[in-house]
Amino acid sequence: MNWTRLTILPAILILTTSCSIFGGKTAPITVSSKPIEINIIQPSMPRGIDLEDIKWNVISTAKITNPCVKNSEGSENPGKREKLEDGSCANGKEHPEWKEGYTYLDRFLETNKKDNNGDIVFMAISISDYEVMSGNMQELRRYIREVQEVVVYYRNVTINDKPAVGAKVKLKN
Amino acid sequence: MQQFFIAIILVLGIASWYLFSENQTLTFNNLQLKVAIEQQEDALESIKQAYEKQGDSLNGMINKNAQIEAEKNRYMDVFKRHNLNKLAIVKPGLLESKVNKGTKNVFDTIEKDSRELDSLDDPTGDINPNN
Numbered sequence: 001m002n003w004t005r006l007t008i009l010p011a012i013l014i015l016t017t018s019c020s021i022f023g024g025k026t027a028p029i030t031v032s033s034k035p036i037e038i039n040i041i042q043p044s045m046p047r048g049i050d051l052e053d054i055k056w057n058v059i060s061t062a063k064i065t066n067p068c069v070k071n072s073e074g075s076e077n078p079g080k081r082e083k084l085e086d087g088s089c090a091n092g093k094e095h096p097e098w099k100e101g102y103t104y105l106d107r108f109l110e111t112n113k114k115d116n117n118g119d120i121v122f123m124a125i126s127i128s129d130y131e132v133m134s135g136n137m138q139e140l141r142r143y144i145r146e147v148q149e150v151v152v153y154y155r156n157v158t159i160n161d162k163p164a165v166g167a168k169v170k171l172k173n
Numbered sequence: 174m175q176q177f178f179i180a181i182i183l184v185l186g187i188a189s190w191y192l193f194s195e196n197q198t199l200t201f202n203n204l205q206l207k208v209a210i211e212q213q214e215d216a217l218e219s220i221k222q223a224y225e226k227q228g229d230s231l232n233g234m235i236n237k238n239a240q241i242e243a244e245k246n247r248y249m250d251v252f253k254r255h256n257l258n259k260l261a262i263v264k265p266g267l268l269e270s271k272v273n274k275g276t277k278n279v280f281d282t283i284e285k286d287s288r289e290l291d292s293l294d295d296p297t298g299d300i301n302p303n304n
Binding site for chain 2: 046
């Protein structure tokens with residue numbers, strides 16, 4: 001009888017009073033997970049820039065070369081800009097209407113006058129201001145390109161091909 | 174005595190069943206937690222990849238911006254190296270063609286730059302990151 005009490009009863013005691021018994025029945029857990037998707041709608045990219053070309057006129061008081069007219073094909077020296085002994089052109093000048101010492105400024109003013117019905121009107125910019133404007137244009141281009149890179153960066157990091165998954169563990173009641 | 178043993182066996186049986194069911198629950202929970210850990214690892218991997226992607230994109234952007242800045246400085250150097258004033262006085266015709274060509278070139282590059290951005294959402298575009 002003694003051995004029974006000494007062996008079985010402690011066994012029952014251990015089996016029935018282990019720690020888990022005091023905590024109540026172990027609840028099964030449920031694991032739920034849902035993908036964290038960041039759906040960012042990508043906007044359509046702006047249409048490319050269309051720029052019209054402009055024409056710059058560089059004007060100075062430098063003389064415009066007014067060469068002699070070349071000899072015709074059938075002449076003795078075809079293609080040669082022949083001059084007479086006194087230095088004048090044998091066949092005349094290419095632009096006979098240009099007076100001696102005709103400059104780029106003269107030509108510009110003449111053309112401008114013709115284009116504006118006898119008035120002379122134009123916007124002028126100095127060389128140094130042209131340099132400043134060119135620099136500004138490059139600065140604008142730099143800004144456009146850098147902003148463009150930022151757009152490309154955001155686009156790259158917000159286009160998700162694999163959504164991140166977060167898991168949440170909770171005890172079932 | 175016999176009744177006592179029957180009682181002990183009964184108690185042990187109930188206790189064993191209870192512990193067995195607890196064990197089952199714990200095994201199930203363990204399995205669930207393993208799955209949860211795997212999912213968390215996947216999530217972490219995904220986050221890590223996203224950070225790497227961001228880091229790469231950021232580095233790419235920084236490098237590109239440095240190139241853009243250098244290109245701008247290279248263009249501006251042209252004015253430092255040449256005396257345009259002198260050239261305009263002596264050879265205005267030559268400078269005129271250079272200036273017009275340069276302006277056209279700048280306009281064309283700006284147009285081209287903007288086309289690159291426009292082609293981002295073009296599925297066949299060269300710089301589309303999804304291609």
